[in-house]
Amino acid sequence: MAKTLFDRIWESHVVAERPGEPALLYVDLHLIHEVTSAQAFDGLRMSGRKVRRPDLSVATMDHNVPTEDGPIRDPLARAQLEALRRNCEEFGVPLYATGSGREGIVHVIGPELGLTQPGMTIVCGDSHTSTHGAFGTLAFGIGTSEVEHVMATQTLPQRKPKSMRLLFEGELPFGVTAKDVILGAIGRIGVSGGVGHVVEYAGEVVRGLSMESRMTICNMSIEAGARAGMIGPDDTTYAYLEGRPAAPTGAEWERALDRWRELASDEDAEFDRDVAIDVRELAPQVTWGTNPGMVTSVDGTVPDPGDYDDPDEREAAERALAYMALEPGTAIREITLDRVFIGSCTNARIEDLRTAAAVVAGKRVHEGVRAMVVPGSATVKAQAEEEGLDRVFEAAGFEWRRAGCSMCLGMNPDILAPGERCASTSNRNFEGRQGARGRTHLVSPAMAAAAALEGHFVDIRDYALAPVA
Amino acid sequence: MRPFKSVTSRAAVLDRADVDTDQIMPKQFLKRIERTGFAEFLFYDWAKDPEFELNRPEARGAKILLTGRNFGCGSSREHAPWGLQEWGFEAIVAPSFGDIFRTNCVKIGLVPIVLPQEQVKALMAAPDELTVDLEGQTVGPYSFEFDSFERHCLLEGLDDIGRALQHEDQIAAFEAAHPQRFATTKL
Numbered sequence: 288m289a290k291t292l293f294d295r296i297w298e299s300h301v302v303a304e305r306p307g308e309p310a311l312l313y314v315d316l317h318l319i320h321e322v323t324s325a326q327a328f329d330g331l332r333m334s335g336r337k338v339r340r341p342d343l344s345v346a347t348m349d350h351n352v353p354t355e356d357g358p359i360r361d362p363l364a365r366a367q368l369e370a371l372r373r374n375c376e377e378f379g380v381p382l383y384a385t386g387s388g389r390e391g392i393v394h395v396i397g398p399e400l401g402l403t404q405p406g407m408t409i410v411c412g413d414s415h416t417s418t419h420g421a422f423g424t425l426a427f428g429i430g431t432s433e434v435e436h437v438m439a440t441q442t443l444p445q446r447k448p449k450s451m452r453l454l455f456e457g458e459l460p461f462g463v464t465a466k467d468v469i470l471g472a473i474g475r476i477g478v479s480g481g482v483g484h485v486v487e488y489a490g491e492v493v494r495g496l497s498m499e500s501r502m503t504i505c506n507m508s509i510e511a512g513a514r515a516g517m518i519g520p521d522d523t524t525y526a527y528l529e530g531r532p533a534a535p536t537g538a539e540w541e542r543a544l545d546r547w548r549e550l551a552s553d554e555d556a557e558f559d560r561d562v563a564i565d566v567r568e569l570a571p572q573v574t575w576g577t578n579p580g581m582v583t584s585v586d587g588t589v590p591d592p593g594d595y596d597d598p599d600e601r602e603a604a605e606r607a608l609a610y611m612a613l614e615p616g617t618a619i620r621e622i623t624l625d626r627v628f629i630g631s632c633t634n635a636r637i638e639d640l641r642t643a644a645a646v647v648a649g650k651r652v653h654e655g656v657r658a659m660v661v662p663g664s665a666t667v668k669a670q671a672e673e674e675g676l677d678r679v680f681e682a683a684g685f686e687w688r689r690a691g692c693s694m695c696l697g698m699n700p701d702i703l704a705p706g707e708r709c710a711s712t713s714n715r716n717f718e719g720r721q722g723a724r725g726r727t728h729l730v731s732p733a734m735a736a737a738a739a740l741e742g743h744f745v746d747i748r749d750y751a752l753a754p755v756a
Numbered sequence: 757m758r759p760f761k762s763v764t765s766r767a768a769v770l771d772r773a774d775v776d777t778d779q780i781m782p783k784q785f786l787k788r789i790e791r792t793g794f795a796e797f798l799f800y801d802w803a804k805d806p807e808f809e810l811n812r813p814e815a816r817g818a819k820i821l822l823t824g825r826n827f828g829c830g831s832s833r834e835h836a837p838w839g840l841q842e843w844g845f846e847a848i849v850a851p852s853f854g855d856i857f858r859t860n861c862v863k864i865g866l867v868p869i870v871l872p873q874e875q876v877k878a879l880m881a882a883p884d885e886l887t888v889d890l891e892g893q894t895v896g897p898y899s900f901e902f903d904s905f906e907r908h909c910l911l912e913g914l915d916d917i918g919r920a921l922q923h924e925d926q927i928a929a930f931e932a933a934h935p936q937r938f939a940t941t942k943l
Binding site: 302303307308309311313315316322323325326329334336341342343344345350351361363364366367370379381400401402404407412413414427428429430431432433435436439440441442444446448478479482483509510512514532533535543578580599600602603606696697698715717718719720723724 | 772773774776778779782783784786787788789790791801824825826829830831832833834835837852853854855856857859860863864903904905916917919920921923926927930931934936937938939940941942943
């Protein structure tokens with residue numbers, strides 16, 4: 288029978304399966320960060336258990352870390368990071384702590400170190416674990432009880448989710464990026480459109496995307512409610528992986544390639560759900576509301592809640608507009624901004640920073656805007672600095688920060704003040720996500736960069752792209 | 757985990773769709789390294805409004821939450837179900853749940869029940885006394901589907917990890933048959 292990539296990964300990881308019970312699935316890689324692990328380590332201690340496979344686990348510090356130099360002032364953040372350090376030491380889990388040179392957002396460092404490899408199962412106590420699906424892995428977020436389960440057993444009991452294919456048709460128009468593709472897709476299928484499903488993104492557009500862009504797409508699978516997102520591996524995947532610290536070498540590399548080339552979904556494989564989206568119709572996207580499905584084109588307007596037929600949706604739109612302080616009918620391009628954030632596990636890899644730098648090179652951030660760039664990892668930061676991107680950003684008036692989750696979720700000093708409005712390359716525009724009463728508009732790095740210069744949203748398609756000096 | 761058979765109580769009504777875990781337990785409270793102490797921060801920002809649904813006198817003492825579709829979407833933070841459970845909820849009834857949130861609830865014995873939207877709305881209209889019966893698989897007059905294995909674990913209060921460790925031989929055999937790709941400890 289024809290199989291999907293998801294079927295293949297699933298079947299090759301079932302350790303045990305009893306009738307009527309969920310399958311026990313083996314976990315190839317467990318990623319750990321400070322926020323969702325402390326109580327799991329405590330659980331192990333209380334029951335006298337060990338981390339079964341510290342050699343298949345890796346931890347980093349990302350959510351709480353300040354992105355400016357200097358000590359951690361918040362005592363709770365410090366205690367949580369300290370707990371991670373202690374726990375990793377006690378249980379033998381390798382930790383990339385702040386200052387190690389390999390720290391960064393957990394979903395940026397996994398791929399960067401070559402730990403994320405096709406055909407693997409990867410979990411982390413973090414919903415954006417779906418990012419790793421870009422390499423043809425089954426990668427999903429779990430809660431703290433499950434984190435403890437993986438630590439103790441290197442497995443997870445799982446019912447097999449349904450499968451869904453999102454087929455992107457046509458070629459990407461000028462100025463439309465991976466971020467716009469995924470935001471457009473979420474706008475189309477809704478924030479619960481993927482619930483219970485593992486989504487495979489397919490189509491020629493996807494084949495043409497870099498690994499960074501594929502990660503942006505898979506990253507936001509959870510914003511469509513999906514259990515995971517994935518993309519079949521190809522030469523782009525292998526080229527990205529080759530030579531990375533954890534990637535196989537020599538004859539092992541050749542054998543790995545042979546295995547990885549067998550993973551792709553069969554041509555005639557059937558999915559429980561199949562959705563096609565024509566990307567030729569896509570324009571750069573901007574969210575106007577308080578979930579990522581509340582999104583429209585940059586040349587559009589803020590919708591009128593009265594236009595919604597469904598009473599729940601109408602009420603949600605009304606509540607969102609009140610929170611966002613937006614009037615129906617306002618042109619997206621007329622929305623003015625106080626802050627711009629370029630960062631997060633969605634858009635803080637080197638390609639994202641290059642794109643943003645190309646937009647701002649030789650220009651100045653608008654006087655009413657405070658803008659910052661936060662690289663996704665220490666490695667991305669170092670590479671950007673080697674390429675001179677930091678100087679481009681700083682010359683334009685951007686703050687250039689140290690790696691971390693930063694203002695994506697406001698668990699560290701980088702937050703919006705109440706009422707501030709931000710163009711953000713992150714993944715969630717939930718109420719208060721970037722700071723209590725802060726207002727978030729999700730956009731691509733190029734759109735965020737252009738908005739920083741103009742003080743309001745602009746259509747990047749009309750905006751001259753200057754090469755980096 | 758405490759076994760759960762059924763609960764009868766007044767239900768609290770939060771008739772909103774797509775309530776994300778950032779609202780249920782905002783990020784500033786995720787810095788705690790304990791598993792308890794989250795109830796007072798439940799819906800922290802919304803709860804500042806005295807009119808907020810859970811602030812109403814009729815919500816007091818409710819052990820059942822009736823709410824909208826896609827409840828618990830977004831972040832994987834288990835702190836959200838911890839807070840709901842500590843506040844006093846034993847069961848949540850909604851047209852659908854975020855996947856990770858739903859799993860987190862099951863793992864801690866907070867029972868997530870899916871009913872069609874119109875049935876949830878009907879229950880919301882008369883929340884004064886409601887019985888959620890996991891053994892009989894009913895909420896008030898309605899019956900619901902529930903994963904049979906998860907139901908068994910909830911009814912018995914079974915520990916997942918202990919169960920998985922009964923498969924130790926199979927886990928070890930799997931590991932022996934699948935040579936590892938790398939050791940994170942040696943990078």
